[in-house]
Amino acid sequence: MGCSKNQSLMPIEQALSKMQSAVSNVCHAINLPLAQALGYALATDVLSPLNVPSFNNSAMDGYAVLKGDLKKASKQSPVSLTLVGQSFAGAPYHGKIKSGECIRIMTGAVMPKDVDSVVMQERITRHDDRITFIQTPTLGDNVRLAAEDMCKGQCVLKKGHKLSVRDIPLLASLGLADISVFRPLKVAVFSSGDELKNIGHTLSEGEIYDSNRYSIIALLSRLNVEIIDFGIVKDDRVAIREALLLADQQADVVITSGGVSVGDADFIKEVLIEIGSIVFWKLAIKPGKPFAFGKLTHSVFFGLPGNPVSAMVTLYQLAVPIMATLAGFDVAPVLRLQAKCSHVVKKSPGRTDFQRAIYKIDDAGQLIVQTTGSQGSGVFSSMSQSNCFMVLEAERGDVLQGEIVIIEPYNALMN
Known part of the structure; x- marks a missing residue:
């Protein structure tokens, strides 16, 4: 399709900007146990209530010393100090250490105020209470x-940050038993189509299994959302209207697949105009041109195409970033890399094309990419293999063999 035929189609960059401008966080704060x-x-924002660590402590099992006592220690002229005590984690040494003395100290134990360095235990020899050192430590070793x-009062994590496995022990080290977070986004999902059948049932002539709902719910399950599954809704104007109204009452986001194209039985668009509004419909992307974004009374609406690949691509590329904003998450930048294309790829100018592909690193360390083959919007094996x-x-038009292209490796939602 040439550029002249796509003048009415909205570019994906403009669509994302328009959607981000139209939404804001809808989730209120709740307190949860850190676990x-x-x-x-x-x-x-999370501010540290204390210093971490709250005291000077040893990073090694060894001997705490005054560096000045060992300023001339060497293999030729070892220095011996008197062992006067010990400091263990949770059981500090409270005595005063004088020049010529040292203490045994374990990892994490409090450093007495009088000493400034730790020599690891592998670098000493011991005879009774005499500890011999053969090397002068650097101050603060x-x-x-x-x-x-x-530091106490320091902002350690920002509002909107998604708590990861790495963050939980960080917050635990601050002694935070409870944390203020945004409640999960509520997302209602249904598929539309008389030809759709639930898995586990026998297909009649002309029927297909509803795979879209499963792919949508599978991806949403990787997000922190509450999923409300409305199942399959027939291509009936009244049934679709009732489903949309009920979903709007229960959810923050309503996601449908199918029924947003231009077929005689595609009622979702006209019902949405009647009970809500459409911000835009039809984008200059491939696959996924018949994507709709709108609003109902209480919720945001995403109308995904009926073709399986188109539904997954538009959900991942368009709906997920907007749901992140609605849920109060910071929207992370997308990782995109340059790779050398291993073969010719046919493309007509006019739409941003999301080809399903496989990337790898060759023996020279170069990123190489190739498509999975057929890129039809109904070929879902292209998603599974990529x-x-x-x-x-x-x-862009055709891509020649060896040309550099942009790739977007799948993130945790897709893997």
Whole structure:
């Protein structure tokens, strides 16, 4: 399709900008025990209530010393100090250490105020209470200083940050038993089509299994959302209207697949105009041109195409970033890389093309990419076999073998 035939189609960049401008966070803050907060978005900045660590401590099992006592220690002239005590994690040494003395100290134990360095235990010899050193340490060797990691009052995580496995122990180290997060987004899902059948049932002539709902719910399950499954709704204007009204009452987001094209039985668009509004319909992307974005009384609406690949591509590329904003998450930038295309790829200018592809690194360390073959919007095996999108710009034509293209490796939602 040439550019002249796509003048009325909205570019994907404009569509994303328009949707982001039209929505904001709809989820209120709740308090959760830290152990249950994984995957939630922070409702406030997290400020450290204390210094971490809260005291100078040893980073090694060894001997705490005054560096000055060992300023001349060497293999030729070893220096011996008197062992006067020990400091264990949770059981600090409280005595005063004088020049010529040292203490045994274990990892994480409090450093006495009088000493400034730790010599690891492998670098000494011991005879009774005499500890012999053969090397002068650098000032502060093997010592973790108070507030070295975090200072009291420091912002350690920002509002909107999605709590990861790496963040939970960080917050635990601050002693935070509960955390303020945004409640999960509520998302209603249904498929539309008289030809659709639930899996587990026998197909009659002309019928197909409803795979879209399963792909949508599978991807949504990787997000922190509450899914409301409305099943299959027949291509009936009244049934679709009732389903949309009920979904609008129960959810923050309504996602449908099918019924947004131009067929005689595609009622979703006209019902949406009647009970809500359409912000835009039809985009300059491939696959996924008949994507609709609109609003109902209480919810945001995403109308995905009926073709399986088109539904997955538009959900991933368009709906997910907007749902992140609605749920209070920071929208992370998309990782895109340059790769060398291993073969000729046919493309007509006019629409941004998301080709399903496989990337790898060759023996020279170069990223190489090839498509999965047939790119039809009904060929869902192209999604299953791929590990990235080859993103071909709207104005681009055919890609020659060896040309550099942009790839977008699948993130955790798709893997």
